[in-house]
Amino acid sequence: MADQSKFIEYIDDALEKSKETALSQLFFTYQGIPYPVTMCASETFRALDAFEARADDIVLASYPKCGSNWILHIVSELVFAVSKKKYTCPEFPVLECGDAEKYQRMKLFPSPRILTTHLHYDKLPQSIFKNKAKILVIFRNPKDTAVSFFRFHNDVPDIPSYASWDEFFRQFMKGQVSWGSYFDFAINWNKYIDNENVKFILYEDLKENLVVGIKEISEFLGFSLADEQIRAISAQSTFQAMRENSQESHGAIGPFLFRKGEVGDWKNLFNETQNQEMDERFKECLAGTFLGAKLKYESHCLA
Numbered sequence: 001m002a003d004q005s006k007f008i009e010y011i012d013d014a015l016e017k018s019k020e021t022a023l024s025q026l027f028f029t030y031q032g033i034p035y036p037v038t039m040c041a042s043e044t045f046r047a048l049d050a051f052e053a054r055a056d057d058i059v060l061a062s063y064p065k066c067g068s069n070w071i072l073h074i075v076s077e078l079v080f081a082v083s084k085k086k087y088t089c090p091e092f093p094v095l096e097c098g099d100a101e102k103y104q105r106m107k108l109f110p111s112p113r114i115l116t117t118h119l120h121y122d123k124l125p126q127s128i129f130k131n132k133a134k135i136l137v138i139f140r141n142p143k144d145t146a147v148s149f150f151r152f153h154n155d156v157p158d159i160p161s162y163a164s165w166d167e168f169f170r171q172f173m174k175g176q177v178s179w180g181s182y183f184d185f186a187i188n189w190n191k192y193i194d195n196e197n198v199k200f201i202l203y204e205d206l207k208e209n210l211v212v213g214i215k216e217i218s219e220f221l222g223f224s225l226a227d228e229q230i231r232a233i234s235a236q237s238t239f240q241a242m243r244e245n246s247q248e249s250h251g252a253i254g255p256f257l258f259r260k261g262e263v264g265d266w267k268n269l270f271n272e273t274q275n276q277e278m279d280e281r282f283k284e285c286l287a288g289t290f291l292g293a294k295l296k297y298e299s300h301c302l303a
């Protein structure tokens, strides 16, 4: 986990900026992708190009709302179990968020560094691939992802809200939301997903069997842990356990970040036309691809 005070400080600062930011002013575009002005800056993106990854960095890549805080917690606990030292990151953990000098400070951090990111694979610094850092890519079905994203905007008091779910859905489908299009993100990662240093993780699989998911993550990272240790980490990583601790771990935003944690919440918001539009888009973008099969769209997105 990030140093809690740093995480909370960074989020409080972003929320403070959000209060004065209308939805129409929330985004700036960098290399064709919209990012929130409250969290990202062009100078930081430019500085990121020169970021020096290490072979033992652990990268957690996901589109927003696919469970990055969940995986960060799991991987931090795995590192703790192996190293016997509580993992803390003295920066906000999202690689592309923060000031341009953060990459200089990060040079001093001990290994392993856990880097989370919402960037498309071709926007990541090349050193991650050159130095063969391990990358966990977390996906969640696009319907629940969209609902979680909308709820976050409209439930957190200081974050600019959308006029309605229908309005958010329109923008989501156009990719005019923070970090751009879910489908572009997926198409982009599909090109790299079977690389030996990349492991795909599905949110819905973790929900179904957390112990098995954590074991697979642990093996991919080259850790050797007893079943008992895996089970203990699993018990602390359930939605309920993380939500109960969320105020302490993530501050005021905690209960909004750990909102519902379910598969199928989309059924409460999607209308028939929206279902059809999403199903069509999935087909156009991902049907027949390696990633498309792994997402188990039929099980999770067709009523």
Ligand SMILES: Nc1ncnc2c1ncn2[C@@H]1O[C@H](COP(=O)(O)OS(=O)(=O)O)[C@@H](OP(=O)(O)O)[C@H]1O
Pocket (backbone or CB within 6 Å): 062, 063, 064, 065, 066, 067, 068, 069, 070, 144, 147, 148, 149, 151, 207, 237, 238, 239, 240, 242, 257, 258, 259, 260, 261, 262, 265
């Ligand atoms: N332990 C656990 N089990 C199940 N689900 C969990 C868990 N931890 C986080 N979540 C759910 O993940 C959603 C938030 O995703 P992110 O952490 O990626 O959000 S963010 O992009 O960093 O803002 C958000 O989904 P929704 O509840 O559907 O909104 C969280 O509740």
